[in-house]
Amino acid sequence: KQEVTQIPAALSVPEGENLVLNCSFTDSAIYNLQWFRQDPGKGLTSLLLIQSSQREQTSGRLNASLDKSSGRSTLYIAASQPGDSATYLCAVRFTNSNSGYALNFGKGTSLLVTP
Amino acid sequence: GAVVSQHPSRVICKSGTSVKIECRSLDFQATTMFWYRQFPKKSLMLMATSNEGSKATYEQGVEKDKFLINHASLTLSTLTVTSAHPEDSSFYICSVRGQGGSEQYFGPGTRLTVT
8 A cells, every 4th residue: 555654743833943744655666756845725836846767855954865775765954943843744656546647645644843 | 837726716515416526737738637535634535537538447446437537628627416415525626638748737726625
């Protein structure tokens, strides 16, 4: 079964800290992996997309890595700010999926950055 | 990235009525659209995949007669929740994918509450 797991489920850090969010997936045959941000009651904002041939992507204070062989991805947030508080979702598009191009989501990590 | 809109953003309806949710791709032609559902504190679950001009493909456990999907054009897909019940209350999010595209773009979501 193709599953995506995110650890931790919730995280609270003081402003300014660097932090790492973890995502693991059960099938290493993936097409790509996306990290999203979701604010309460809102839709999804795409943060980073990593293709299966890539090992990392960077955007501003965000860096996402991908290790297909071990089925892991991390999202690194540098110098966290209160505005980073949100739920972060990891989603994988598996190569051999019955759902075609659809994404399989983890349950998310709820991040709170305190001033 | 693509701009995706959903209408309405919130809807409250009485049990037994039907509700239609629209998903529009505003700036590119979406050959494939996906409908996801998100329960409180849960991750997004794929409901169905719709391809323009053909019948939608539903995930296991999703009733196609209850959740009617129409993808009549390259910029519009609709999800109709028929004879809604309180357990249908959820956050419904659509996403779009262009032909040959690897990234998905998500709408802002629709909060459905059935009383």
